[in-house]
Amino acid sequence: MRTLVVGMGLLLASPAAAQQSALLPPYQGAYQPHGVDEIGLWREYDEDERTLGASSLVVRDEPLSTYLRRVLCDTVGEDRCASVRIYIVRAPIFNASMAPNGTMRVFTGLFLRVRNEAELATILAHEFGHFERRHGLDKFRARRSASDAAAWMALLTSLGPTYQTMQSYQNFQLAVYGGLFRYGRDQEREADRLGIAYLNQSHLQPRSASAVWQHVMEEAEASARAKGLKKPNFRTIAFADSHPPDAERAAYLADLAAPDGPDREDGTERYRTALAPFLPQFLDDQIKLNDFGASDYLIQNLATAGWTATLWLKRGDLYRTRGNPRDLSAAADFYASAVKLDPTLAEAHRGLGLALMKTGRPSEAAASLQTYLSLRPDAVDAGMIKMLIPGDTTK
């Protein structure tokens, strides 16, 4: 019976099922590791999780963690979700991962690349798909046997180090790791299909999966354009590294979504509310990476549901720190928009003052900097800002 259920699950997840929307195989309950490979692997992951639990890079915030867990549980169902611990890791990259023992890592950069709950659920569901199919173990076994073979080949090569054997060693290495790479991709496809099956049975729009990938491709293009590169390097995106080519995946994700999908809600408001307290910090981590094209694309993408004072402020910071004369006047406009939406936003007054100072409007600049200091008299850089205000008597 068990074999039949698994068989059905595989059948549903196969490309032949692509004609109809993806369905979910029944959940098999809490899983315990079997065999030396798996028990050993779990022990390593448990150790990793202990290290992670004590790390200063984990964002420990109850409302955000609760929200993330709620989204995951709504998507994959209460029974499945009980086996997962979620850790939010401070890193400005688009990534999420799930270890076989149930440790889910969500990188803070992910929050900037999804615009609503449905898109967030897509990524979480995909990672959960890897977990449910126990891809980690397969990957470990493949990697171990591949590296065993590579180690033997290296030993044999070192016995007679001629140019030709070195050449064949390199070819061999390419073949082994190349194979591993393709193998990973098939697993990614399977996780994608399973991920969309979770979304089909949730209350969220399953179509959003393709939107996330579309945006990741556009971000890479924007980044390359701003750097003056001919074509974007999709390999530099952590999440896309071992994943199927984005164009292929965007197409099959659209095929598998449930037909009533587009009529469902996408949870934009709930997502924006949950993220709001963290948006300034996460955006700051991004814009200070010196990747102008990607950062500007992300800010504008987040603003499709409406500009906020924070988004204007961070766009101003991004342009001011690039610092071309045209950037400085653009930055002044962005800061002014931020101030209009929220006159108490101290950092926007500071940015506006600095941008005006450098575009040759010192008296307007002084007024803005004065406002910054009156809103934030104990600012860490108050001393430096006072120096920029001519005739300031509080020096």
Next chain:
Amino acid sequence: MTKRTALRAAIALAAVATLAAPADAHKLAEKGKAVTVAASNLSVTPTRDWNRLSRKVGKHAENWTVDGEQLDEVTFHAAIEPGEPLMRERSKKKEPLPKFRNDMLLAEVPELLERTYRAGKDARDFQLSESAPGKFLGRDGVTFSYQVTDNDGLIRKGEARAAIVDGKLYLVTFDAPRLHYFDLLAEDARALMASATL
């Protein structure tokens, strides 16, 4: 394996071992002796012995340390011209670092260092603790302190002084783990910064 191939392997091994030996060793900066640093006219007089690391972190940059650069590190950035980054870039085209600009205000120097740390050293967090006017190289400069979190979660404290002289940026930083090591050498590092002249 024949005798001949064994001999050949031994010679190859010896050749590799010779290459792996340090080509240029680190130097010592002795207490009380003035030295110029970072291939520039910036001169300092240390109040204790420091190790000058031979690795080149940038065109106009030099590292000093006492117990090893992971535990305490002074970095001199001297005579940085407009359009130049603080550190060497891994890839000028694909991973450019932020550049010093000729219209940069002293109040913006801490931001330049923060962006360099985030883009060039993969720092995950950077909190400015204080930024105030302070004399450096006998000019009006900026003195600032910060706390920076590495990509492995280690938290370091840092202190820096900077001044812009004839359109060029001079910046000296001292970074060390917040736990124990920062306080251990902070006074020596401050004395080293205070001794800097052009």
